[in-house]
Amino acid sequence: MNTEVASNDLMYIREVLDRTHRSIDQSAWPFVLWGTIVLFWYPIHNLMFLNVLPNWWRQLLIFALGVGFAGMILIGRRMKRRSGYVVGEKTFVGKQVTRVCSWYVGAAVLLSVLGPSSGIIPGPQVPVVWGFAYAHMVFGVGVSTDSRQYLVSAAAIFAGSMLAMAFTQFNGLILGPCMGLGMLVPGVISMRRAKRRTMAEENSGDKA
Amino acid sequence: MVTKPEFDPAFLSQARLGIISVLITVEEATFPELKELLKLTQGNLGAHLRWLEEAGYVNVRKEFVGRKPRTIASLTESGRAAFKCHIATLEAILRNGER
Numbered sequence: 001m002n003t004e005v006a007s008n009d010l011m012y013i014r015e016v017l018d019r020t021h022r023s024i025d026q027s028a029w030p031f032v033l034w035g036t037i038v039l040f041w042y043p044i045h046n047l048m049f050l051n052v053l054p055n056w057w058r059q060l061l062i063f064a065l066g067v068g069f070a071g072m073i074l075i076g077r078r079m080k081r082r083s084g085y086v087v088g089e090k091t092f093v094g095k096q097v098t099r100v101c102s103w104y105v106g107a108a109v110l111l112s113v114l115g116p117s118s119g120i121i122p123g124p125q126v127p128v129v130w131g132f133a134y135a136h137m138v139f140g141v142g143v144s145t146d147s148r149q150y151l152v153s154a155a156a157i158f159a160g161s162m163l164a165m166a167f168t169q170f171n172g173l174i175l176g177p178c179m180g181l182g183m184l185v186p187g188v189i190s191m192r193r194a195k196r197r198t199m200a201e202e203n204s205g206d207k208a
Numbered sequence: 209m210v211t212k213p214e215f216d217p218a219f220l221s222q223a224r225l226g227i228i229s230v231l232i233t234v235e236e237a238t239f240p241e242l243k244e245l246l247k248l249t250q251g252n253l254g255a256h257l258r259w260l261e262e263a264g265y266v267n268v269r270k271e272f273v274g275r276k277p278r279t280i281a282s283l284t285e286s287g288r289a290a291f292k293c294h295i296a297t298l299e300a301i302l303r304n305g306e307r
Contacts, residue, residue: 003302006298007302009219009222009225012222016229017232017233020233087245090235090236090237091233
């Protein structure tokens with residue numbers, strides 16, 4: 001074996017490792033789904049409290065969560081049918097992302113229930129709790145995946161949450177676009193990157 | 209006298225090298241996942257997996273999801289050790305020049 005063959009082998013190994021690691025990009029669809037929901041849910045909820053819209057917040061909550069969880073199940077099933085998809089979730093990075101998201105969403109659910117009932121967090125400030133939880137979650141995803149778009153989004157969501165804390169009356173109108181776009185945009189970027197990569201590999205006729 | 213490095217025949221095929229590279233990253237991978245990631249044909253992948261299984265580098269198990277059979281491959285400890293050894297050999301070749 002000569003240096004050229006050794007170099008080619010090492011390059012091939014690196015390419016396969018990269019391809020496996022980056023398959024995590026395909027798993028960004030929950031960010032797109034929940035980002036879209038939050039983008040509309042929070043502002044509508046806020047308008048209800050400002051008496052601009054009829055106050056059907058419970059129905060809205062059930063509808064938004066219903067669409068979200070149904071989407072998770074349906075889109076999840078559809079995506080898992082695609083070959084090569086699940087592997088991203090099984091990588092070390094994929095597992096870290098799942099842990100980060102589970103931790104922050106779990107903490108936010110707990111605070112949303114216990115906060116107002118114990119009087120520690122006033123009811124109207126609950127959306128701000130979610131704002132901070134999302135900011136930390138997106139930051140964690142950015143660090144785990146080494147993706148700048150998530151880090152920038154985390155900063156935007158964090159800033160929006162600070163602003164929302166100061167203007168409680170309008171917190172949904174502030175948090176909706178910040179949290180919604182803060183998840184939607186990096187999610188779409190990740191998925192488009194995954195798609196571009198797949199197309200480039202198909203076009204290059206890459207064969208192992 | 210310079211001794212020639214001994215190459216594990218398992219890694220002389222790029223397909224087998226690819227299989228081991230994927231399995232070193234994930235704990236286990238299904239047959240379709242490997243096929244997609246490595247862009248191999250079904251027959252080719254099956255043959256190389258069998259080769260690695262017989263060498264004791266890969267553990268292949270079959271299970272049923274509903275009525276559909278699913279093949280799952282994972283790396284064994286000796287497969288992991290052999291891969292690390294192969295990488296070290298390749299790096300040594302690049303450091304020392306052509307052998």
